Amino acid sequence: MIAYIIRRLLYAVPILIGVNILTFWLFFVVNTPDDMAHMQLGMKHVTEEAVDNWKAERGYDRPLFYNEQQDGMSTLTDTIFFDNSLRLFVFDFGQSDDGRDIGYDISERMWPSLALAIPTLIIGLLVNLTFAMLMAFFRGSYVDLSGVILCVVLMSISGLFYIIGGQWLVSKVLHLVPISGYQPGVDAWKFLILPVVIGVIGGIGSGSRWYRTIFLEEISRDYVRTARAKGLGERLVLFRHVLRNALVPILTGVVVVIPLLFMGSLVMESFFGIPGLGSYTIDAINKQDFAIVRSMVFLGSVLYIIGLILTDISYTLVDPRIRLN
């Protein structure tokens, strides 16, 4: 397994370089260093000299990929790309275009993101599995039919409706929790309970339908019939046999997103005023802060690769037949 993980990690290096080049190229095609300077310096009284100074301060006055003015390796190393991208591989994110330490900001903002995302994932998973199993248990009955209809209805409603409707009902009408905001530490629960509930409800439709499909597929297998034939109760059949065998497709969807929980939820964080990494990324895009965008894309790629490796490892844990060779 270790050899497999090392191999996968080595595969990740060219992928990350490719992601870096692509992000860099796309960003600089849309935003020239001049655009970035104007965005940072404001709209009033900005002179060309100020723009040139800003670029020079941040090294944006050099060529993007190839520096003809230099000799040897410097033609490649004395470029914006090399200077900005190489240090990412040691997780040195550098400073944002407005002078903030990106690594520090990420370390500060990932906790609120996790505080929102982890309960939403765990509770959502439990609720979805339970509901899906209920529908599978009563397959073909009014419970199943009502459940499927409910899932379709829940899936058809926009996520924004849940957020705005939830804020309106729970915070504005019932006055039960703050409508938005955040406090670090144990006081955070007061601000997280509503977004978590909304996140869970918003995910029930698609999640439960997906798991129901998986369960129904497993229920029709021979080993389930065998289990029933030997006299096992339906509860044991579902939990001990069906659930365990359905774990591989479930893990495929779940484990891969666990590392990405760090990246936060853009819409939720924005509407509930939670200072996580989702809003950090979108703010950076709006401000054309390439340093942050580049860091977040890189971090997202790394976490996604880690998620994929963890998924592979999790397969071996739930299915002894799978070996990572």
Added chain:
Amino acid sequence: MRIFTFISLCMVMAFISACDGAWNNPYPADESDDNTLYSSFQERPKHLDPAISYSSNEIVFTGQIYEPVVQYHYLKRPYELIPLTGEALPKVSYVDGEGNTLEDASGDVAYTIYEITLQPGIQYQPHPAFARQGDDYLYHALSGTELASIHTLYDMQQSGSRELVADDYIYQIKRLAHPGLNSPILGLMSEYIDGLGEYHKTLQQARSGDEWLDLRDYPLTGVEQVDRYTYRIKIKGNYPQFVYWLAMPFFAPIPWEADRLYSQPGLIEKNITLDWYPVGTGPFMLTVNNPNLQMVMSRNPNFHGEKYPEEGAPGDEAAGMLVDAGKSLPFIDKVVFSLEKETIPYWNKFLQGYYDASGISSDSFDQAISFDAAGQMGLSESMQAQGIQLKTSPASSIFYMGFNMRDPVVGGESERARLLRQAISIAVDYEEFISIFANGRGLAAQGPIPPGIFGYLEGEAGINPFVYEWVDGQKQRKSLDQAKKLLADAGYPDGRDVGTGKPLTIHFDVTASGPDDKAWLNWYRKQFEKLGIQLVVRNTDYNRFREKMSSGNAQLFRWGWNADYPDPENFLFLLYGPNGKAEQGGENAANYASAEFDALFETLKSMPNGPARQAVINEAVELLRYDAPWIWGMYPVSFALYHEWYKNLKRNMMANNTLKYARIDTVLREQRRAAWNPPIVWPLLVIILALVILVTPAFIAYRRHEKKVVS
């Protein structure tokens, strides 16, 4: 089961005990009675360094912390400058090219000297930069070990203070030229402050990597220390508007000690810079700096003291604005700004009493404002029932459409192009635009100078006679027939070029990216269709738009301007020829160039306010109206709502240090919050009951299924 019940009960008890007071209160319950003003910010401030900060969302903070030598009178209108840290307003003198002092500005002024004397005894807020042990500063040369334990400014436990001196103002003026800062006003100020441009070059050469530049070692010819409390600024020529710049945080004091402290690379890496931890003498100091969540300003214990104004504008006394006259400022102990990105939660929190004041977004306009039978705007019944009050005031801004005067069709000085521009100016009905797209929050502009700025005229004398007529004591937009006649005279009858017979097509450059923008773009198309002109919208992002404007490639565009200071020069310079954007990179985006207007502008810009200046302004504005380089667009009107417990609020579009005048009736606020936000629990119980009712049949069916015996 008993354990489960016990745990559930404990959780409910914990929930209820944690929610002391209103459950939806976003602030800690023990702060409910604090003398705190609650506000919000939508976008985190990028810069709090007064040499760099230039955005309105930043000046909300810097304005309260830093103190320039002068400030705007809070209540008086028109806007008036008064001393802040200065003993008096700056003394102004003029010298000619040979250094001889002139009696006034009427002669050949080579330099203007501003002499400023500070009040003695003003102290800085407590700050680690001043902390000393004997002769040594505690934190100016931190070792690696010391840096390891410092993560925020507040980790430096010791603090100190010292008296404000003239050298601190000089130091900040020098910082404007620091090559590592990129002050946005360096280019502009280099044109005026003697030697500032050269000083920038000197510092560029002197700078070595990230090493601290002690600016005290580098003299600047344009500023001079006279004594401990007095300094002089030497301005090239006569630029009377410079005194307004002195009221901005750009010209606030920075102690060298702070610059030294923050120059340490180990602190810069940890975001501990002047950009994020300001140090000033103002009534408030930044005590919580988490721009991702909350910014808190607390009362500066070293504040030198200031009194609430004892006189105001007519009507202020009747409006209760002088109740606190002569009392010591500030009234509040703390200001809490919470990050609020979305308008819906922001608005609801205001209605719940968790923000003390609010603007009105388009989404909430109908809820907040109603119109009576006469079409007069007022607060809606629901707002009045909550005791919410409304303040409106014209912003010192203008949104306009500009013709590129370099364009062969719409630009230039030809009679044909001028008539075309005048015809279009009549056809684009900005009264309708304001009604539809701004909810009536604006005034159709009559020229470049907005209300509240010297030079703006009310009534018949102030209308644009090329677009409006004065009928029955009111201005009335000229008829479409008159616009069509002008268009025909221009050689475009029914919108077709009389020479080629082809329909006239005009390209309109805009930056409209939102889903709601389509409506107003269509509206513009319809305005031009009224004349038979085809309007082609060239929608682009701001960067491309800026490029087009810089290269002079636009034909018609939409832009705006927000005043830096309350002087007509700050608007008329937008049409001054030497400020052309395409050739000189200035702010004259229309690239309007009229020798006659330029001469008038040069005359009026250095005149004192008075009838003579008004006459020159009238002449200049009339010329602009005739040439019509802009469709004058609209002056926005600012609306603010505030709760009844918020006292002394008067809109001041120029002053940025107004929080010190605010007073909060905290008892009333607490009562209202409690009355408006009682927790309603029964719907939750109903939902739980409904779930139980729904699940019970399934559970029964499950039990029955489990007990079923195959026979």
